[in-house]
Structure formats: structure tokens, C-alpha cells
Amino acid sequence: MTHHADIAIVGAGAAGLFASIWAARARGPGSHSGVLALDGAAKLGAKILVAGGGRCNVTHHAVDESAYAGSSRNAIRNVLRRFDVSRTIEFFREQGVELKREETGKLFPVTDDGQSVLDALLRAARASEVRIVHPWRVASVERTDRGFAIHRETGSPAPAADRVFAKRVILATGGRSLPKTGSDGLGFEIARSLGHSITPRVFPALVPLTVPKDHWLTSLSGVTHTATLELRAHGGKRLVSFTNSTLLTHFGLSGPGVLDMSRYYTDFKLNAQTEQSPVLVLNWLPGETVETIDAELAAAGRSRAGTVARLxxxxxxxxxxxxICTHAGISPNASLGELAREKRRLLALALTELPLPITGDRGYLFAEATAGGVPLAELKLDTMESRICPGLFVCGELCDVDGRVGGFNFQWAWASGFVAGSGAATTSA
Ligand SMILES: Cc1cc2nc3c(=O)[nH]c(=O)nc-3n(C[C@H](O)[C@H](O)[C@H](O)COP(=O)(O)OP(=O)(O)OC[C@H]3O[C@@H](n4cnc5c(N)ncnc54)[C@H](O)[C@@H]3O)c2cc1C
Structure with missing residues (x-):
């Protein structure tokens, strides 16, 4: 059996649902929208439900291109500005979901429940007559004379058809992070088969980092502290830094600062020669330097003011x-007045410039995003239509765009989904 659709969306996650809503809205009310969304998952919206610890961090109050990496900042800005944060707030408000801004700038639903975000999207899709078919996992998409033939993966349980013909296709299959949700990278193969390139590197982003199994830092498992992480090139040049909450764990490091840093660490490491790997340095006392702490320790020593622990x-x-004291070979109860100069220096270094022996990351199973994907240079940014395969549109995490922790990835999904959906509905077939 075969379905026919004007616009078929492959993947009904955040970006795909949003694209389908705006495609159908652009078609106008009352008519059958001709918009069909296909998703391989038995249960829709898995990532929306797990996001933000189940509360779904829908967006951030201050979104701009500087919070993203991947394709050029100009290209990212071009898409973001077509559907900004105020429109996200307005969309969810229309659907009865108020967003609240927290101190960190993150916006969550007042319900503190991702289910209300997913329900709002599904309600809006239903209202605009989007047909959602799932589980219907797409194996391949083929260009035909009249559009596209979409083939279902054999063996997957599915209602109705095993093939869909569509005039236009929006690819919104996500990246590779949390593959059990259905975003396992097949979308990259589909994009490739239709003539697109995928960036030479695709790797986990927003992912915890690991250190050697018995490293002393793992003894601090469970401790959270606001620290600065700085990535330095082999020669010492500062590449990027983040100051945020850092969580020490039994395997290494996590928390927003570490997640934000992870994609830069991996990217620079893969770029560097093996012997010239960048170094990740941790400063437990943001704003301080080896010199300021050394001077403070020395001054306190001169006035004989107590111990290291006291200071x-x-x-x-x-x-x-x-x-840290154990690592620096000093007793926390050592009198500052009796601390030898070299010991003082070692302590200042451990406090402000601790090199982290990163062994890797926890991979896609634990990554919140994927770095790499379809380069924005291969898309027309006013519609997200492919420059290579007319009639094909691409949005969401499948694109070579990854954002920081804080709602930026969903904002990208909303903005690029909006542009792709509206574009597919208004571009002539
Ligand atoms: C644990 C976790 C927490 C997160 N928290 C936040 C947060 O709080 N705020 C934030 O901004 N971002 C967060 N993110 C990132 C955010 O979830 C993603 O960036 C966003 O969901 C990407 O949307 P997408 O629609 O492009 O892809 P996805 O959400 O991955 O959706 C892709 C959809 O395509 C379907 N699919 C894939 N392949 C096929 C196929 N071959 N056939 C049919 N269907 C297919 C999948 O089943 C899925 O439903 C989090 C991610 C994770 C993993």
C-alpha cells in the first residue's frame, strides 16, 4: 500500500513536529493539509520528555549565534532570526503553555513538565491537520520524477502503507545522541544518498568527559563546584573557556561547564597532531590566577594567619x-607561615591551573547533542531547501549546528523547523 502527501516530514521530534505544524499552517485552515509526519518511534517526543531533567528547557531568554558551533555563525544567525525567542514564547502561550524564565536565563514551562510541551506540539499539529504516522521507520528516500519515494524499513511494525510518495520531503531525523530514542544517524545516510555531504567529523557534543579510572578527582564524586574550564593549545594559547557548575563523578567530570566544553575539546583534539593535543585546565577559583593565589598565600603566611584549610x-x-592538598603534597592543616615557596606554588597551580587528564567522553549514549551534520552552506537559509536536491528540506540537529546547554538546541529546532516547514509549503514543487 502507498500513501501520498504533498509534504512528508521524516522524523517527528522537536524540529519535525514544528516543521509539520508550520507547513500545515501555511497551507491555511479547512483544507486537508497534505502534510504527513513519519516517525520510527513507538512513543513520540522521547527527547522532549527527558530534556531538562524532565522539565524541558524549551529555550533561553538570550539566544544568538554565539551560543552555537558548527556551520558559520552568519548562517546560523540567518536562520535563528526568522523565528526568535519571543515567537517561541508566543507559540507555546497560544497552545496554553506559559514559559517561565529562571535565574540562569533558561525558559521552562510553568508546569515544570516536558509532557505539557509535547502535548502542546501534538495539539498544534492536530489542529492544523498534520497526519502523524508512527511507528514508521524510514529506511531510504529516493528522488523520483514527481518528487520523492519514501521507503519503510522492512520488518518494522507499521500501520498501513510501506511506501510514501511526496512532492517535498523535510528531513528532521536528529543526530546520533541518545540513539535509543530513534535518532541513530540513519538520517545522515539518507541525506548523503540524496547528494548531500556530511561534515568530515560527526561526534558527541554536550557530553560528560572521562579521566583515568583511579584518578584522584574521582574520589570527589558527587561534589559540585563553580569552576572555570579553559582549553589551551599545545603551545599554551587559550582557545575557549567556560565558567559554570562542574560536577565531579566516579568516571570524571560533568555539569553544564563540562558539557559546553566537550565539543571544543573533542574538535581541537581531533584537529591536533597526537603529540600536540590541547590541554584542558581547571580553575577552582574563577577570576584568580596562579600569581594572585600565590601572592595571597604568601601574604597570609607573612601575617602567620592560620592554615591552608582556613584560608x-x-x-x-x-x-x-x-x-587538592593531598595532590599537591601538603597537609590542609599546614601553617601558611611555614609553607615553603615551592609548595606554595604547587598549591596555587593545583587551585588555578589543574591540567585534566581527559581520556575521552561518554559517547552518544550520554550526549545531549551531536556535532556535525549537513553543512548549512548546502541549504538555502530562507527556506532550508537543499541547494543540491530541490524539493528536499533539512532542519534540526541533522544540520551541522550544535548549541550550548540552556535551551539553545531546542531554539535551533524551533527556528529551523519553522523555516523548513514554511519554506516547503510555499516553495513551488
Ligand atoms: C538527555 C537530553 C536532554 C536534553 N535537554 C535539552 C534541553 O533541556 N534543552 C535543549 O534545548 N535541548 C536539549 N537536548 C537536545 C535536544 O533534545 C535536541 O537538540 C533536539 O531534540 C533535536 O531535535 P530534532 O527534532 O532535530 O531531533 P530529535 O529530537 O532527535 O528527533 C528526531 C526524530 O526523528 C526520528 N527518526 C530518526 N530517524 C528516523 C528514521 N529513519 N525514520 C523515521 N523517524 C526517524 C526519531 O525517532 C525522533 O523522533 C537534550 C538532549 C538529550 C539527549
Missing amino acids: LEGRLAERIVQA
Whole structure:
């Protein structure tokens, strides 16, 4: 059996649902929209439901291209500005979901429940007569004389047809992160088969980093601290830095600062020669340097003001002080007045410039995003239509765009989904 559609969306996650809503809205009310969304998952919206610890961080109050990496910043800005944060807020408000802004700038639904976000999207899709068919996993998409033939993966349980003919196709299959949700990278193969290139590198982004199994940092598992992470090139040049909450774990490091840093670490590491890998350096005391801390320790020593532990009290948790002192070969109860110059320097270094022996990352199973994908240079940014395969549109995480922690990835999904959906509906077939 075969379905026919004007516009078929492959993947009904955040970007695909949004694209289908705006494609159908552009068709106008009352008529059959001719918009069909296909998704391989038995249960829709898995990522929307797990996002933000189940609360779904829908967007951020201050979104601009500087929060993203991948394709050129200009190209990313071009898409983001077509559907900005105020329109996201307005869309969800129309659907009865108010968003609240938290201190960090992140916006969550007032319900604190991702289900209300998913329900709003499904409600809007239904209202604009989008037909959603799932589980219907796409195996391949083929260009035909009249548009596209979309083939269902054999063996997957499916209602109705095993083939769909569509005049236009929007690819919104996501990247590779959290593959059990259905975003396992097949979309990259489909894009490739239709003539697109995929960036030479595709790798996990927003992912926890690992250190050697028995490294002393793992003894701090469970500790959270606001720290600065700085990536330095082999020669010492500062490449990028983030100051945010850092969580020490049994395998290494996590928390927003580490997740934000992870894609840069991997990217620069893959770029560098093996012997010239960049170094990730941790500063437990943001704003301080080896020199300022060394001077502070020396001044306190001169006035004979107490111990190392006393000096750091209130600035670092006791467990951190203990671990750092042990690492630097100093007792936390050592009198500052008796601290030898070299020891003082070692302590200042451990406090402000601790090189992290990163062994890798936790991979796609734990990554919140995927770096790499379809380069924006291969798309017309006013519609997200392919420059290579007319009638094909691409949006969401499948594109070579990945954002920081904080709602930026969903904002990309909303904006690029809006542009692709409206574009597919208004571009002549
Ligand atoms: C644990 C976690 C927490 C996150 N938290 C946040 C957050 O709070 N805020 C934020 O901004 N971002 C967050 N993200 C990132 C955000 O979820 C993604 O960037 C966003 O979901 C990408 O949307 P998408 O529609 O492009 O892809 P996806 O959401 O991955 O959706 C792709 C859809 O395509 C379907 N699909 C894939 N291949 C096929 C195929 N061959 N045939 C049919 N269907 C297919 C999948 O089943 C899926 O439904 C989080 C991600 C994770 C993993």
C-alpha cells in the first residue's frame, strides 16, 4: 500500500513536529493539509520528555549565534532570526503553555513538565491537520520524477502503507545522541544518498568527559563546584573557556561547564597532531590566577594567619581542599607561615591551573547533542531547501549546528523547523 502527501516530514521530534505544524499552517485552515509526519518511534517526543531533567528547557531568554558551533555563525544567525525567542514564547502561550524564565536565563514551562510541551506540539499539529504516522521507520528516500519515494524499513511494525510518495520531503531525523530514542544517524545516510555531504567529523557534543579510572578527582564524586574550564593549545594559547557548575563523578567530570566544553575539546583534539593535543585546565577559583593565589598565600603566611584549610574555607568545599592538598603534597592543616615557596606554588597551580587528564567522553549514549551534520552552506537559509536536491528540506540537529546547554538546541529546532516547514509549503514543487 502507498500513501501520498504533498509534504512528508521524516522524523517527528522537536524540529519535525514544528516543521509539520508550520507547513500545515501555511497551507491555511479547512483544507486537508497534505502534510504527513513519519516517525520510527513507538512513543513520540522521547527527547522532549527527558530534556531538562524532565522539565524541558524549551529555550533561553538570550539566544544568538554565539551560543552555537558548527556551520558559520552568519548562517546560523540567518536562520535563528526568522523565528526568535519571543515567537517561541508566543507559540507555546497560544497552545496554553506559559514559559517561565529562571535565574540562569533558561525558559521552562510553568508546569515544570516536558509532557505539557509535547502535548502542546501534538495539539498544534492536530489542529492544523498534520497526519502523524508512527511507528514508521524510514529506511531510504529516493528522488523520483514527481518528487520523492519514501521507503519503510522492512520488518518494522507499521500501520498501513510501506511506501510514501511526496512532492517535498523535510528531513528532521536528529543526530546520533541518545540513539535509543530513534535518532541513530540513519538520517545522515539518507541525506548523503540524496547528494548531500556530511561534515568530515560527526561526534558527541554536550557530553560528560572521562579521566583515568583511579584518578584522584574521582574520589570527589558527587561534589559540585563553580569552576572555570579553559582549553589551551599545545603551545599554551587559550582557545575557549567556560565558567559554570562542574560536577565531579566516579568516571570524571560533568555539569553544564563540562558539557559546553566537550565539543571544543573533542574538535581541537581531533584537529591536533597526537603529540600536540590541547590541554584542558581547571580553575577552582574563577577570576584568580596562579600569581594572585600565590601572592595571597604568601601574604597570609607573612601575617602567620592560620592554615591552608582556613584560608580556603567558604571558597571551596572541605572535600575539595582535602583532595587538592593531598595532590599537591601538603597537609590542609599546614601553617601558611611555614609553607615553603615551592609548595606554595604547587598549591596555587593545583587551585588555578589543574591540567585534566581527559581520556575521552561518554559517547552518544550520554550526549545531549551531536556535532556535525549537513553543512548549512548546502541549504538555502530562507527556506532550508537543499541547494543540491530541490524539493528536499533539512532542519534540526541533522544540520551541522550544535548549541550550548540552556535551551539553545531546542531554539535551533524551533527556528529551523519553522523555516523548513514554511519554506516547503510555499516553495513551488
Ligand atoms: C538527555 C537530553 C536532554 C536534553 N535537554 C535539552 C534541553 O533541556 N534543552 C535543549 O534545548 N535541548 C536539549 N537536548 C537536545 C535536544 O533534545 C535536541 O537538540 C533536539 O531534540 C533535536 O531535535 P530534532 O527534532 O532535530 O531531533 P530529535 O529530537 O532527535 O528527533 C528526531 C526524530 O526523528 C526520528 N527518526 C530518526 N530517524 C528516523 C528514521 N529513519 N525514520 C523515521 N523517524 C526517524 C526519531 O525517532 C525522533 O523522533 C537534550 C538532549 C538529550 C539527549
